[in-house]
Amino acid sequence: MKAIGIILAGGNNSRMQELSNKRAIAAMPVGGSYRCIDFALSNMSNSHIQTVAVLTQYNARSLNEHLSSSKWWDFGRKHGGLFVFNPTVTADNSWWYRGTADAMYQNISFLKRCHEPYVIISSGDCVYKIDFNRVLDYHIEKKADITVVCKDMAPEADLSRFGVIRMNEDARVIEFEEKPMVSQSNTISTGIYIMRRRQLIEMLERSAAEDRWDFVTDILIRYKNMKRIYGYKFSDYWNNIATVDSYYQTNMDFLKPDVRKYFFRDEPRIYSKVDDLPPAKYNTGSDVRNSLIASGCIINSKVENSVLFKKVFVGKNCVIKNSVILNDVYIGDNTHIENCIVESRDTLKANTYYCGDKAIKIVFENNERYVL
Amino acid sequence: MVQKEMIAMLLAGGQGSRLGVLTAKVAKPAVAFGGKYSIIDFPLSNCINSGIDTVGVLTQYQPLRLNSHIGIGIPWDLDRNSGGVTVLPPYEKSDNSEWYTGTANAIYQNITYIENYNPEYVLILSGDHIYKMDYEVMLDFHKEKHADVTIAAMPVPLEEASRFGIVIADKDRKIQEFEEKPEHPRSNLASMGIYIFNWSVLKEALCAMKDQSGCDFGKHIIPYCHDKGQNLYAYEYNGYWKDVGTLGSYWEANMELIDLIPVFNLYEEYWKIYTKSDIIAPQYLSSDSVVERSIIGEGSEIYGQVYNSVIGSGVVIGNGTVVRDSIIMKNTKIEDHVTINKSIIARNCQIGSSVTLGTGEEAPNRLNAEIYSFGLVTIGEDSVIPEGVSVGKNTAIAGVTETADYPDGCLKSGEVIIKAGDSL
Numbered sequence: 001m002k003a004i005g006i007i008l009a010g011g012n013n014s015r016m017q018e019l020s021n022k023r024a025i026a027a028m029p030v031g032g033s034y035r036c037i038d039f040a041l042s043n044m045s046n047s048h049i050q051t052v053a054v055l056t057q058y059n060a061r062s063l064n065e066h067l068s069s070s071k072w073w074d075f076g077r078k079h080g081g082l083f084v085f086n087p088t089v090t091a092d093n094s095w096w097y098r099g100t101a102d103a104m105y106q107n108i109s110f111l112k113r114c115h116e117p118y119v120i121i122s123s124g125d126c127v128y129k130i131d132f133n134r135v136l137d138y139h140i141e142k143k144a145d146i147t148v149v150c151k152d153m154a155p156e157a158d159l160s161r162f163g164v165i166r167m168n169e170d171a172r173v174i175e176f177e178e179k180p181m182v183s184q185s186n187t188i189s190t191g192i193y194i195m196r197r198r199q200l201i202e203m204l205e206r207s208a209a210e211d212r213w214d215f216v217t218d219i220l221i222r223y224k225n226m227k228r229i230y231g232y233k234f235s236d237y238w239n240n241i242a243t244v245d246s247y248y249q250t251n252m253d254f255l256k257p258d259v260r261k262y263f264f265r266d267e268p269r270i271y272s273k274v275d276d277l278p279p280a281k282y283n284t285g286s287d288v289r290n291s292l293i294a295s296g297c298i299i300n301s302k303v304e305n306s307v308l309f310k311k312v313f314v315g316k317n318c319v320i321k322n323s324v325i326l327n328d329v330y331i332g333d334n335t336h337i338e339n340c341i342v343e344s345r346d347t348l349k350a351n352t353y354y355c356g357d358k359a360i361k362i363v364f365e366n367n368e369r370y371v372l
Numbered sequence: 373m374v375q376k377e378m379i380a381m382l383l384a385g386g387q388g389s390r391l392g393v394l395t396a397k398v399a400k401p402a403v404a405f406g407g408k409y410s411i412i413d414f415p416l417s418n419c420i421n422s423g424i425d426t427v428g429v430l431t432q433y434q435p436l437r438l439n440s441h442i443g444i445g446i447p448w449d450l451d452r453n454s455g456g457v458t459v460l461p462p463y464e465k466s467d468n469s470e471w472y473t474g475t476a477n478a479i480y481q482n483i484t485y486i487e488n489y490n491p492e493y494v495l496i497l498s499g500d501h502i503y504k505m506d507y508e509v510m511l512d513f514h515k516e517k518h519a520d521v522t523i524a525a526m527p528v529p530l531e532e533a534s535r536f537g538i539v540i541a542d543k544d545r546k547i548q549e550f551e552e553k554p555e556h557p558r559s560n561l562a563s564m565g566i567y568i569f570n571w572s573v574l575k576e577a578l579c580a581m582k583d584q585s586g587c588d589f590g591k592h593i594i595p596y597c598h599d600k601g602q603n604l605y606a607y608e609y610n611g612y613w614k615d616v617g618t619l620g621s622y623w624e625a626n627m628e629l630i631d632l633i634p635v636f637n638l639y640e641e642y643w644k645i646y647t648k649s650d651i652i653a654p655q656y657l658s659s660d661s662v663v664e665r666s667i668i669g670e671g672s673e674i675y676g677q678v679y680n681s682v683i684g685s686g687v688v689i690g691n692g693t694v695v696r697d698s699i700i701m702k703n704t705k706i707e708d709h710v711t712i713n714k715s716i717i718a719r720n721c722q723i724g725s726s727v728t729l730g731t732g733e734e735a736p737n738r739l740n741a742e743i744y745s746f747g748l749v750t751i752g753e754d755s756v757i758p759e760g761v762s763v764g765k766n767t768a769i770a771g772v773t774e775t776a777d778y779p780d781g782c783l784k785s786g787e788v789i790i791k792a793g794d795s796l
Contacts, residue, residue, distance in 0.1 A: 032654025033670070071446065255656075264653035264671055274447070276646050278638035279407035279667040279683075280655060281630070286664055294654040295408075295670050298639065307654070 003136060003194070004080075004116045005044040008100050009037055009124030010057030015161075015243040018362050019341065023062035025242050026054075026124030029309050029326050029344065031254045031263065032294040035066050036241055037124040038073075038272045041082075045073045046268035047132035049120065050080030053110060055103040057087055057096060072273045083110065099213030105204040111197060119200050121215075123191035127250050128238040129263065129270070130192070138232050139194045145227035146199075146220065148173060149192035149234050161243065163189035163216055165231055173229040176221050187231065189216075190238055237262055248341060248360045251307045251324045254292055277310055285316055315350065330369060337363070374454055376426050376489040378511055378568070380419050381482070383475050384412055384499035385432030390618045392743045393752030393770040393790065394718055395434075401499030402437040403622075404701040404719065406629050406638060408669040408685050410441055411616065412499045413647045416448045416457070421643055422507040424495065426455030428485050430478045432462055432471060447648045460485060474586040476593045480578040486571065494574055496567040496589060502625055502636065503564075503613040504643050511568060513607045520573045520602035521594065523547065524566035526609045536562035537590050539606045547604040550594065561606055563590065564613060573602055612636040620746035623716060626682045626699050630665050651685040651702075660691065669702070676708075690725070698730075707759065714765070715749035723751075724759030732764045735786035744768050744788070752790075 009026035016025060026037040037054070044052050052075060056063055070082035085107045087096045097103035104111065104121075111119070118139075120132050130149070139147040150165050164183040166175035177183060193215075203219050212218035220229065237259060241247040253259045263270055277296030282288065286299040293299065296311035301318040308314075308325045315333035323340045331337070332350030339356035342348070343364035354363050388400025395403060401412035412429075419427050427450060431438050438459070444450075445457035460482050462471050472478035479486075479496070486494060493514065495507055505524070514522040525539050533554070540549040540559045551557065567589060577593050577600075584592050598604055612635050616622040628634055638645060651671040657663060662677040669685035676693030683689070684701040690708035697714045704721040706712070713730030717723070730749045737744035744750060744766050751757070752770030761778040763769070764785030771791030775781065783789065 033652050254654075260653075260656060260673075272652055274649055274652065276447075276644050276649075278645070279669045279685075281639070281667045282663045282665065283632055284665055288657040288661065288663060290657070290659040292654040292656050293668075296639075309654075 001048040001050065001133065001136075002116050003049055003118035003120045003132065004111075004114050004197070005040075005049045005052040005132075006104060006119060006121045007037065007040045007044075007052065007054045007124045008103065008121065008191075009054050009063060010060070010097055010103055011123075011125070011242075012058040013242045016247065017244050018364055019244065019247065019343065020059065022059070022343070024056060024059050024124075026056075027063040027066055028125070028241060028247065030127055030241065030250060032251075032292040032307055032309055034270060034272045035063075036127065037063065037066070038270055039127050039129065040122045040124055041073045041075075042268070042270040043122070043128070043130050043132065044120070045075065045271065047130075049132065050075075050077060051083070051114060051116065052080075053083040053085055053107065054124065055085050055097065055107065057103070060086055066273055069273070073271050085110070099218075100215040101204055101207050101218055102213035104200070104215070105208045105213075108201060108204060111201050111204075114197060117197060119195055119197045121191075121193040121195075123240075125242050126190060126192075126238060126240050128190070128234075129236065129268075130234060132194070135192070135194055135232050139230070142171070142230045143228065144230040145195060146223075146229045147194045147232050148220070148229060149190045149194075150187050150231040151190055151234050151238050153186045153188055155186055157186065159183045159186065159188055162240075163191075163220075165189055167231045171231050171233070173224060173231050176216075176224055176229075178216050178221065187233075189220075190234060191240075193220075244341070244360055244362065248324060252305075252322075254307065255290055255305065275310055286314075309344070374489055376455060376491045378424060378493040378495055378507075379426040379428070379455070379486065379489050379491045380415075380424050380495040380497055380507070381479055381486070382412070382415055382419075382427055382429045382497045382499050383478060384429050384438060385435075385472055385478060386498075386500065387433040388500060388617065390743055391622060392619060392740070392750055393768050394619070394622075394716065394750065396770055397434060397753050398437040399431065399433045399435060399499075400617075402434075402441060404684055405502060405616065405622075406626060407667045407682050408649060408702075409645060409647045411502065412438065412441070413448075413645055414502050414504070415497045415499055416442075416450070417643075417645045418503070418505050418507060419497075420448045420450060420646070422505075424507060425450065425452055426489055426491075427457045428460050428482060429457060429499070430460050430472065430482065432478070435459070435461060441648050443648065447646045449646075455489065458485065474584075474588040474592075476578060476581065476587040476589050477584075479574075480582055480587065483575065483578065486575075491571050494569050494571050496565075496569065498565045500617065501564070501613060501615055504611060504636075504645075505566070505609060505613075507566075507568075510566075510607050510609075514568045514605070517545065517605045518603060519568075519605040520570050521597050521604045522568045522607050523594070523604065524564045524609050525561040525606045526564055526613055527560050528562045530557060530560045533557035533560050533562060539563055541606040545606050545608070547598070547606050550598070552590065561608065564609065565590070567594075573597065619716065619743065619748055619750060623699060623714075623746065623748060627680065627697070629682060630667055630680060649685070658691075676706075676710075684719075713749075714747055715751065717751045718753040718755070720753055721751055721755045721757070723757045724761075726760045727757055728762040729757075730765055731762050732785050734765045735784070737766045737768070737786045737788065739768070739788040741766075741786075744786075 075082035239250045280297040287302045294310040309327045311328045321338045326344035330347045347367040384401040450457040538551045614625045653671040655672040658675040661674045668683040672687040675691045686703040692709040695712045706723045707725035711728045747765045756772040758775045763783045
């Protein structure tokens with residue numbers, strides 16, 4: 001593969017509410033057994049990209065822990081490998097990353113040192129599966145300066161948190177609006193870009209000289225009429241998880257047979273850090289319907305239309321419905337949980353009741369763990 | 373020169389013929405256990421949990437699965453710059469080339485491997501037991517007693533003692549005598565096939581006995597050391613230990629895992645069992661599924677009913693299918709409306725729709741009543757069972773079978789279908 005990968009995983013989003021108190025969005029657990037960044041990392045690995053840099057900033061501890069070894073994604077190689085760049089103080093810089101372009105600019109020596117002619121940029125908060133080789137072929141065929149992977153959203157979708165694109169009949173981007181209140185089109189940018197490495201370095205240096213730090217507004221939108229920016233339409237599953245609703249919905253999507261088959265059974269696979277947990281155990285009284293259960297769970301009661309992440313313990317006579325229970329949660333007996341997302345490593349006392357009425361409720365208790 | 377205090381030699385070359393069709397294509401240590409594990413994961417995990425980072429695995433019978441399972445030892449943290457795990461198959465030599473003819477002979481042929489690490493002690497393990505044991509505690513005992521050889525032994529009921537090698541020890545645990553499968557046992561301490569030797573003592577014994585045909589630890593090396601007046605001690609172990617050598621004990625040990633709080637608990641934090649997991653997706657239970665008293669591995673999809681069973685990773689159980697008291701291994705696909713009672717189904721099998729397994733009265737197996745008993749249906753790897761047939765108890769099936777193989781759509785209790793080489 002003639003490209004390096006860059007994964008932007010530094011952002012925070014207030015629309016994740018309390019869920020982002022603990023971790024960067026890219027480290028959010030997704031689909032029962034994965035973390036969100038696994039999708040971008042596995043796509044790069046499966047596309048035979050050998051060198052990948054992850055740029056982190058906000059609340060990166062949990063993400064760094066997940067990335068502590070690169071072997072799970074097959075990046076433990078002599079050539080290339082997985083690099084994690086946190087903001088750092090140097091002789092001529094003491095800023096945090098001031099934006100996505102600045103994050104890359106502050107690591108420009110890495111970009112200059114690589115020899116691959118192309119760069120693939122992806123955000124770390126999206127769930128998708130793509131072969132970057134096909135995007136690169138398209139990029140070369142169109143003689144594009146920048147290729148943006150884009151997706152047509154459903155007409156009723158709220159596009160005000162996305163970059164919205166309009167293209168001409170040749171797929172050249174003629175309009176790019178960042179987070180518009182009312183949009184002219186329902187095609188959005190997925191935050192995946194391909195461009196020549198030299199081109200990126202030049203644009204980053206020029207933006208930095210002008211004190212401009214955002215890749216979308218200061219590079220994509222600013223250069224739109226000068227450079228050949230093309231859109232690559234992607235029609236398979238893609239979702240951004242950066243709001244509570246979309247996070248919940250993305251997890252629930254895995255209950256659909258086609259989504260499960262696409263991500264769990266069809267090649268290429270999505271990789272993740274292996275946790276060495278025993279198989280899930282179902283005791284007398286367990287009654288699980290239409291749910292995903294990860295390894296290490298122990299179930300003693302009713303679970304319906306829910307996603308249980310790794311190592312969840314469900315006590316007796318509980319009802320768990322339409323909920324997402326994150327890793328390592330202990331749920332005491334006779335507890336009712338409905339329309340909730342339960343934060344990881346939580347302990348819910350027996351005989352409690354949690355129900356999200358109009359919106360999904362986020363449950364976080366900080367109770368002491370029961371002595372089992 | 374590198375020196376490791378103790379290295380482990382893990383004997384994993386045996387077929388385990390009493391597991392019948394389960395070990396037709398893989399060595400016994402590679403047979404699945406407990407949903408997602410292989411039998412060899414238990415001694416390997418014990419090694420790393422006990423602080424032993426150098427393990428030689430001796431392979432001989434059908435080693436492919438074992439080799440790919442072990443790889444460079446990543447799942448057990450045995451990928452090391454110095455030491456780690458090394459697979460040791462038999463090899464050709466300039467003078468005499470032979471297979472491993474016995475357990476001790478296999479170690480004798482790998483003296484060079486052991487010498488590379490210049491160890492003080494060598495731990496001999498076998499790859500076919502289910503247990504959690506801290507070998508470091510056993511080593512402390514060995515040092516404390518100034519022993520030359522320490523044999524791990526566990527108390528067994530006296531009436532069963534005649535099935536084991538029995539050690540007779542004094543109050544201080546010093547071994548006085550051995551009895552191999554005695555008719556009237558004088559002690560209930562059974563040898564577990566786990567030994568710690570001072571390397572100098574073992575090396576001397578191996579070299580002295582090198583011409584012994586089928587040189588075996590229990591039969592030759594231990595008696596030799598005893599006769600030479602070495603200090604032999606018995607280390608008493610009282611935890612869970614199971615020899616899963618027969619289909620009955622294999623089935624039973626799996627079933628014990630589904631108790632509310634199993635005697636052998638895989639869910640304890642402090643003594644994890646590691647394995648190579650290439651399937652990591654969560655499992656899916658459909659709207660119509662019922663699962664009770666069972667454990668299920670990663671990525672399985674359950675549309676039917678599962679009771680009292682151990683299900684591996686990547687298994688699909690179809691709509692209206694009922695599985696009871698059974699073991700189903702990795703990537704096996706079971707179609708709709710199948711009834712499965714007390715069966716062991718190995719990897720990558722396909723069971724057609726409306727099949728019934730484990731029905732009718734028991735009858736002794738006509739091929740080998742010793743192996744295929746306990747009322748079990750045993751189905752070997754990569755087997756195919758056509759739709760609509762019914763299969764009785766104490767039966768075995770291996771290979772791609774067709775409706776024509778089942779007279780009147782039925783395999784009677786005690787019958788066997790083995791179609792060799794069909795899957796090639």
